[in-house]
Amino acid sequence: MGRIVVHLHGTAKNTSHRASISDYSARLRGEGVRVIEHSDKTSAQNYLEEVFRGAKNQSVILLQENGKMHDSESFASTVGRWRLSREETHLVIGPADGFGDAETDRKTISLGPLTMQHELAAVVLLEQLYRATTIIGGGPYHRG
Numbered sequence: 001m002g003r004i005v006v007h008l009h010g011t012a013k014n015t016s017h018r019a020s021i022s023d024y025s026a027r028l029r030g031e032g033v034r035v036i037e038h039s040d041k042t043s044a045q046n047y048l049e050e051v052f053r054g055a056k057n058q059s060v061i062l063l064q065e066n067g068k069m070h071d072s073e074s075f076a077s078t079v080g081r082w083r084l085s086r087e088e089t090h091l092v093i094g095p096a097d098g099f100g101d102a103e104t105d106r107k108t109i110s111l112g113p114l115t116m117q118h119e120l121a122a123v124v125l126l127e128q129l130y131r132a133t134t135i136i137g138g139g140p141y142h143r144g
Contacts, residue, residue: 002032005088018119024130069112070109
C-alpha cells in the first residue's frame with residue numbers, strides 16, 4: 001500500500017492553523033498519511049533537495065496555483081490510486097514565497113486558482129485528504 005507523505009515548510013505560526021494541521025494529521029495517521037515539518041530556515045531549493053533526498057526517487061508532487069485541479073471526487077480517485085501504488089507519494093507545500101525557480105519540470109496539483117497562505121494551504125490539503133479517505137471508505141463526511 002502506498003503511503004502519502006505531506007511536507008510542510010516550517011511549523012504553522014498561526015495557532016488555529018497549527019491546531020487544524022494537528023487534528024487532520026491525527027485523523028489521517030491510520031489512513032497511511034504522514035506529515036513532515038521541515039525547517040522554515042532553509043531556502044526553497046534546499047527544502048526541495050531535502051524532500052527529494054528523503055523521497056528516494058518516489059513520486060513527488062508540488063502544490064502550485066497553476067497545477068492540475070480536482071474536485072473532491074476526482075481527488076479521492078487520485079488518492080485511491082496513490083494508496084494502491086507500491087511507492088510513496090510526496091505532496092510538497094512550498095514556503096511562504098513559493099518555490100521560485102526550484103519548481104521547474106515537477107508534477108503539480110492545485111487547490112484552486114486562489115492564492116492562499118502556505119499554512120492555510122496545508123490545512124486545506126489535509127482536510128481534502130481526510131475527505132478523500134472518507135469518500136473511499138464510504139463514510140458520511142462528504143455529502144457530494
